[in-house]
Each structure stands twice: as structure tokens, then as C-alpha cells.
Amino acid sequence: MSVRLKLTLSYAGFLMAAGGLLLAALGFFLLRQGWLQTNEEGAWRVSPGTDFVRGFAPMAAVVMAFLLVFGLLGGWLLAGRMLAPLDRITHATRTAAAGSLSHRIRLPGRQDEFRELADTFDTMLAQLEAHVAEQQRFAANASHELRTPLAISKTLLDVARTDPNHDSGEVIDRLTAVNTRAIDLTEALLLLSRADQRSFTRERVDLSLLAEEATETLLPLAEKHGTTIETFGDIALTTGSQPLLLQLTMNLVHNAIVHNVAHQGTVWVSTSVRPNAVALTVENTGERLPPELVSTLTEPFQRGTERIHGDHAGVGLGLAIVKTITRAHDGTLTLTPRPDGGLRITVELLAAGLKDRATET
Secondary structure, eight states: OOHHHHHHHHHHHHHHHHHHHHHHHHHHHHHHHTSEEEOTTSOEEEOOHHHHHHHHHHHHHHHHHHHHHHHHHHHHHHHHHHHHHHHHHHHHHHHHHTTOOSOOOOOOSSSSHHHHHHHHHHHHHHHHHHHHHHHHHHHHHHHHHHHHHHHHHHHHHHHHHHOTTSOHHHHHHHHHHHHHHHHHHHHHHHHHHHHHHTOSOOEEEEHHHHHHHHHHHHHHHHHHTTEEEEEEEOOOEEEEOHHHHHHHHHHHHHHHHHSSOSSSEEEEEEEEEETTEEEEEEEEOOSOOOHHHHTTTTSTTOOTTSOOOSTTOOOSOHHHHHHHHHHHTTOEEEEEEOTTSSEEEEEEEEBHHHHHHHHHO
16 A cells, blocks of 8 residues: 555545544434423433434435545545655655766755755755765776876886887886885875775874974975974864874875975964864965865865876875865864965864764764
């Protein structure tokens, strides 16, 4: 039995029951008022039952039949009207299951339970469509990035094979560099996958210590680029994976150093405590970035205005990994272009005590 038929029978049954009770009450009233008589001594006596049946029962049967037909027809129409939004939601679900994620219900009418369900489903479809599109772009970009070092390696090997007099040391050095880049890219992809799965042990982490460690580690790179790093801030305790949060900090500082002015650039690394949260902020000098470009920098293999392939340019997954690690720690990532050029990136995470309580619940 369909839901519509169940509702129809329920409506009709309820109407029949209500009608039966109404007729029973009416019959009892008539029996008391019109079918009770007195004898010669003034005592009450009941008229024969056949008189009541002949006079009232046929009319009651006609009324009950009418109520049955009216209840079935009216219940069927009312149930169809009430369930119409579910038909639209079912159609949208089947369309999405067939692979079309661009379809939306857009249910009109007042804000009720069906409208709330439809709006929630539309939101889910929009998020799913964006996620699938992001994954498709990621797969295409990853394939391209992995194909590049393989193609270069094949070319170098072909050159070495066809030209015996070619300097083998140079070929080996170039192959080593290309292979190192391929390994870095593969490890970045694995890190991205592990962070997205949230398969890590949580512990108390001080973001200020991570900022100092990342700064000390990347100081030689900063000196090579002629960049000054300034680190300051408060003790900022959160709960999460120490290795992943260190990788997040390293990626932010590395990105700020590499994507900076040619010489005399500056990087500011700070930590702060906010209401119910702690924050890590990395700013750098550099060229002015339009907001529409900044919004795409966390996508995989985005490198600002140019695709840089220098010694320390990374593999194009730095900010994508930062975004994934932040999301895995239930934090927020904010990218803001600086008016004078450069970028300000803020990672905000729950404070340690709040994060512990959230994990317990």
C-alpha cells in the first residue's frame, strides 16, 4: 500500500468513525425526545424498536454511505496535495542518483517541514556538486603534474640512449631532480589523503611553538631569498595532530617566503588567543592579488599568478594541504589580500579545553 492510499483510508476511517459517533449521539437524543411516550398512569414507556429502525436507521445508512464516499474521495485528493512536495523531492533524488547533480528542487510555498527538507536537500546537492567538481579538477591536475616528471625522465633517458657521448653526470643530476620532485608530489598527495580521512591521534599542541620551529627550519630558505621573518604572539593551545599542524605551519611559512618580493621581503608569523579559539596568522609582502584569485589559491596546484617551478616552488599542494588539515581539525581558514601587496592567511582552531569537550560529546 502506498502512503497516499494509507492516508486516504485513514482519513476515510476517521470520518466514518466520527460520523458513526455523531449518528449514535443523534439517535440517542431522538430516542429520548421523540420515541419515549407515557401511559395512562403517567409512567414512561419506550416505543417498539421496529419503529425506530424504520424511521431512523435507513437515513443513518445513507449518511454513512455518503461519508464513506466523501471520505475516500476527499482523502485521496487531500493526501495527493499533501504528498506533492515528496514527489518533487523523490524526482530530484532519482535525478541525482542518475548522475545529474545540477538539478534543484526549489520548492515554493510557505516554510514548513517539506520546504525545510527540500531546502536542505538542495544545499546538500550544491555541496556535493562542488565537491565532485573539485575532485575532478584535482584528479586532472594531479595526472598532469605526475605526467610532467615522467615525460621529462623519458626524454632524458632517450637522449642518453641515442647520444652515447652525452654527459651522463648531467643526465643523472637532472633525473635526480625530476625524481625528487615526483617523490615530493606523491608524498604531498598521500599527506592530503591522510589528513582528509582524519586518521590521526589528537594531543595538546601549542601553535606558538610550531611557529618558532617552522621559522627556524625555513630560515636558510628565507635568507637565500633575502626575506626577513618576524615571529611573535601568545601561547595558543589547541588539540590536534602535532605533525599535521606542524606541516600546516611549514606550508604557510614556506608559501609566504617563496611568493614574496625578489629581495627585502618580509614574513610575519603570529599566534593569538581569541574568544573560544586560537589563531595562527602568516602575512607576507608581495605583489597585489585580486580577490577573485585569492579565493582559488586553496585549490590544488594553484600557484598565484604564475606556475612556478623553481627549486623551492613546491608541488602546488601547499595551501590545499593547509585547507585539508584545517578542515580535519574543525577549524576555519581565511585568506585576505593585503592592501600594500601580499597575502594574510589565518587559521583559527578551537582552544584546547573547548576542543576536548567537543570531542567528548
